[in-house]
Amino acid sequence: MDRKQKVMITARKLFAENGFYSTATAKVAKEAGVSNGILFHYFSTKDILIQELYNDLKYRLFKYTADQIYKGATLKESIYTLWLASLEWNMENPEDFVFMRQFENSHYFNEQIYGNHRFVQMSLELAEKGIDQGILKKLPPMLLVQTMSGMVETSVTYLKAHPENAANQDFKDKLFELAWDAIKK
Amino acid sequence: MDRKQKVMITARKLFAENGFYSTATAKVAKEAGVSNGILFHYFSTKDILIQELYNDLKYRLFKYTADQIYKGATLKESIYTLWLASLEWNMENPEDFVFMRQFENSHYFNEQIYGNHRFVQMSLELAEKGIDQGILKKLPPMLLVQTMSGMVETSVTYLKAHPENAANQDFKDKLFELAWDAIKK
DNA sequence: AATAGAACTGACTAATCAGTCAATTTTTAA
DNA sequence: TTAAAAATTGACTGATTAGTCAGTTCTATT
Numbered sequence: 001m002d003r004k005q006k007v008m009i010t011a012r013k014l015f016a017e018n019g020f021y022s023t024a025t026a027k028v029a030k031e032a033g034v035s036n037g038i039l040f041h042y043f044s045t046k047d048i049l050i051q052e053l054y055n056d057l058k059y060r061l062f063k064y065t066a067d068q069i070y071k072g073a074t075l076k077e078s079i080y081t082l083w084l085a086s087l088e089w090n091m092e093n094p095e096d097f098v099f100m101r102q103f104e105n106s107h108y109f110n111e112q113i114y115g116n117h118r119f120v121q122m123s124l125e126l127a128e129k130g131i132d133q134g135i136l137k138k139l140p141p142m143l144l145v146q147t148m149s150g151m152v153e154t155s156v157t158y159l160k161a162h163p164e165n166a167a168n169q170d171f172k173d174k175l176f177e178l179a180w181d182a183i184k185k
Numbered sequence: 186m187d188r189k190q191k192v193m194i195t196a197r198k199l200f201a202e203n204g205f206y207s208t209a210t211a212k213v214a215k216e217a218g219v220s221n222g223i224l225f226h227y228f229s230t231k232d233i234l235i236q237e238l239y240n241d242l243k244y245r246l247f248k249y250t251a252d253q254i255y256k257g258a259t260l261k262e263s264i265y266t267l268w269l270a271s272l273e274w275n276m277e278n279p280e281d282f283v284f285m286r287q288f289e290n291s292h293y294f295n296e297q298i299y300g301n302h303r304f305v306q307m308s309l310e311l312a313e314k315g316i317d318q319g320i321l322k323k324l325p326p327m328l329l330v331q332t333m334s335g336m337v338e339t340s341v342t343y344l345k346a347h348p349e350n351a352a353n354q355d356f357k358d359k360l361f362e363l364a365w366d367a368i369k370k
Numbered sequence: 371a372a373t374a375g376a377a378c379t380g381a382c383t384a385a386t387c388a389g390t391c392a393a394t395t396t397t398t399a400a
Numbered sequence: 401t402t403a404a405a406a407a408t409t410g411a412c413t414g415a416t417t418a419g420t421c422a423g424t425t426c427t428a429t430t
Contacts, residue, residue, distance in 0.1 A: 019292060105287055111346040158325075
């Protein structure tokens with residue numbers, strides 16, 4: 001594996017474990033088995049490394065979820081699939097979840113950066129369709145998207161604190177009902 | 186004002202502006218107009234300062250919201266009042282909002298710490314009552330509370346990005362509807 | 371007025387960290 | 401084969417930081 005990849009994988013892990021600031025770039029390089037200098041060759045500052053990690057994460061989330069949406073599905077089915085895939089991706093990638101929450105609550109983040117990601121654009125399209133079809137509440141699409149994302153976050157946080165429910169499909173369906181009831185007309 | 190208060194007020198402001206880690210204790214002391222030593226006299230470590238700030242914030246939120254709940258109100262009215270008061274408190278105290286989000290997404294935080302706060306206990310009582318009365322979904326009360334809190338967060342974040350709606354009571358009521366529809370039976 | 375103890379000061383330290391750079395190795399392409 | 405370009409190393413630096421401490425000032429009590 002090339003060194004850039006090695007740095008990204010290690011950084012993701014260490015940032016999630018100890019936060020951006022408590023993790024020294026030198027530590028990332030060491031644990032990745034590369035030199036300190038090469039980290040700055042690929043990422044000219046620590047901030048850039050952090051931002052690239054976030055962009056990569058959002059793109060992987062997009063790929064993972066978009067692949068599961070079935071073409072002939074109804075709108076509610078598509079939203080359900082998107083919701084469940086997001087939930088599972090976050091459960092299966094706990095480091096990414098922690099990293100994402102830290103990033104999205106840091107000064108790096110704002111709504112414009114958020115809107116640039118394909119994952120968000122895909123979600124916006126679904127929201128707009130749902131509003132047009134009269135299935136979803138007549139509210140700004142971005143608000144509906146953020147509501148759904150927030151509900152996924154809440155669900156993941158809850159399941160992590162109560163792992164006995166994590167494998168229970170019935171419970172997950174109830175979690176989806178919470179989110180769906182919020183946005184449906 | 187005593188020096189401990191001065192430190193807390195300044196720390197809250199600087200932490201919200203630049204994050205915990207990018208804000209040096211020496212800078213807090215300087216801007217608060219006190220000596221470096223006195224900061225560590227009152228808060229033996231930086232971490233303790235951060236935690237005390239969070240506890241104080243949650244208590245102020247409790248006081249502010251609890252005061253507004255009318256004794257004879259129905260359950261839905263009480264939840265509405267709590268929701269609206271939370272929203273307004275967060276809008277009026279943007280520094281506290283940023284600080285709270287950073288803290289609750291850091292390693293300092295877990296569900297147990299969360300459950301210790303009177304604000305959360307008050308919310309839990311309302312949720313339990315609502316479940317008993319058959320008004321709210323039969324789900325773990327903590328999940329309903331976290332859902333409501335998450336919806337307040339989403340609403341505040343949205344209003345900050347779209348301030349043209351911030352004074353619009355109709356829009357706020359629609360935001361409440363989103364949250365209410367999620368948890369209501 | 372005398373005393374004790376609490377509040378307070380600010381210079382200081384030991385450690386840490388992001389980023390640099392001169393030198394070396396590896397890759398590419400002519 | 402050769403030479404230029406790209407990748408890689410790791411020791412180093414200048415800046416920053418949490419926390420200390422010896423000494424000073426304020427406050428309360430007798």
